[in-house]
Amino acid sequence: MSRLEAARAATQHQKQWFAETARRARGGDPIALVNADAPHEVLRAFDVPYVVNQWWASIISAKRLGPASMRMLANTGLPDHSQQYDTMPLGAQALPLDQRPWGGLPDPAFAIADSHGDVTHKIFEQWGRRPGTETYLLSRTAADPVPPRWWELVPHEWETAFGTDRLDLLLGEIGDLIGWLEERTGRAFDEDRFAEIMRLANEQAEWNRRTRDLLAAARPAPVLVNDTMPAVMVPQWHRGTQWAVDAARRLHDEVAQRIDDGVVVCPGERRRLMWIGRGLWSDLDLYQRFQEDFGAVFVWSMYLAIAADGYARYGPDPLRALAARFVGLTDLLYVPPWSADWYVKEALAHGVDGVVHLVADDTPGGRFISEALEAEGIPVLEIRANNADSRSSSAARIPERIADFLRTRVPAED
């Protein structure tokens, strides 16, 4: 099965972009390191290139430098056992330059994060101690209220979805961040440019929604789920650019073409599977391993689905819309009942026969997700492991357990 051209193009673009960004940074241009939940579009408006901490962790992890990075942390007395995915880049920054992936991440001028969990703010505090780096922290509020069917509310009725209080706080903090960046970059925040960035981000989300809808309806599956991951995620890191809109559109068109051409991943598709949880970066082949023996194909990815449902924010006030994009983004995925309701909706739309649920140790109430799916007659296999750490994914015997699950609980369709 040939790879998606959109995936290849995205991966290549990301390499070029990173090389160019690193070159600019070494020449003295400020760049930023940001958490996945920080309001990226503000940086785009300032023309400050940003590297997303979790993306960089995925690169480090793919190069199997996770354990070495964590050792660097431990050497300085910092814990190597908490929020590993978020801490890995901090550790990797201490590796000798020739061992760091992609020639290394130049030290960012700005490190920006929301205070998610118990230690994200402390991780970014450490970044701020590195020479040349300053840290800016945002608050992280809790998912309260949680009105039902969030995916119908968030594009336009985000005020209802997240509540005025949460939005007011983040909007206030984004305003402070803008002032902080104006001071440090000597540049002025351009509201028109920002509004255009928000418009492009929404257009990108619309293409992602169409792509997701195509894939939900297509039988058998026309693309490998791990192929859609880079094709969706890389443009997400460039959200708010014309390139990202075009990339999302290219992915859509390529998927549509494949469906027209009758291309399928597995002609013998007999079981449609859904993977819930973060990607197992250390073992991407896993997603294909069950085709041969079971005709089992992973047809859904959180990355495309959240890009389709989670990001669009319309409205006359682009800054408030930006606050609404980030105020509860991960809550949509990880906080029950929001998470559970959405997974059920997606599983039904994709005609899924079984779910492999990778319960990360940083999410509560995983059981509620599994229960909600089982209540719809969809069998669920729960696996508890950390996605980025190759030590724990092999320890959890994931392939064997999936095979067992397919054999015993997921009857084949005919």
Added chain:
Amino acid sequence: MTGAETAPRIGIVGDDVPRQLVLATGAVPQRLLGSWHDPVSAEAAELLGAVDAGAARILDGLLSGRHDDLAGLVVCHDSQADLRIFYVLRILAQRGRLPFPVHLVDAPRLNSAAARRFVGRQFSRLLEFCEQVTDRRADLGSLHLAAERELALGRALEAMRERRRTDGCAGAAALRAYHAAATMPPEDAVATVAAAQAPAALGATPVVVTGSNHPDPGVYDALERTGEVLVVGEDHDTGDLAWLGVAVEAAALEEVIDGLAAAHLARPAVATGGLAAERAAYIATCAEQTHARAALALVREHDDAPAWDLPDQRLELRRRGVPLVVRTRIRPADDPVAAAQEAVAEIRIELASTAGGIS
């Protein structure tokens, strides 16, 4: 006069509740503390994911019906573990698993004008929740009376801290007093706090305690029973950093609320909310003021925040000649008392190795 014996009790998970507001609606705020020792049920462990066993034990207490006589429950977003307790209980309460309503208090720690407004709105909503639970509206009169009661408790605690600095009160007795203050009607607590006297063993080394909080006095008891150490201060939310004895007197409800929001944002940070630098500065100052000669960090597994403070704390304490002895990732099945006793032995060795240089 306050009817505290018959007053409804509102349970509290975490430490971000301004107790004055709860008291003003005629309820008694009762913090649920959990423990170091109790086994964690499979259900709590599974519902919460990997969290501090201290929090899992609180959830266990709630699910086992031990707190069914509460009139309502307030859960704070002061740690990831407590937030998860809220998320889980919100669903279980909806399913009828709890006989009382559950409410979240979300009070971030990063100070800004927007944060102060947000925290103020959270406190207003807390007050409404308590009013619904008790069916009694707070007014300026009841807010004033609540402030007096809470401030009297604050004075008693301050006097106890003073006794602690002058060898008049052991750490375990102080910890019990803090627990009483966090769980009993203020008048009863004042009496208990005032009675916390237990003088220290002669010649014991004064130490400050950081790391995880202490939901029960078991570890402090074990430390002090060795006769070798005396806990003179700490930076966790079940001891010196517990938000107790604070209230605002003002001429309007909005001013009380805003004053409480400002007071919250000015609190010294606990591990989960604070930066390592502030935490290190706090424990070092604490060690100085209490004349501590050593510091001890006991950190439960999955209570990750304190571990991020340790390198800074060690450095700041060392600058003042105070060694820091550390036990991290204490697991639910581990014996915390044994860990504490080992730590005491290590403190003895540390002090012996530096003593030569001092004399």
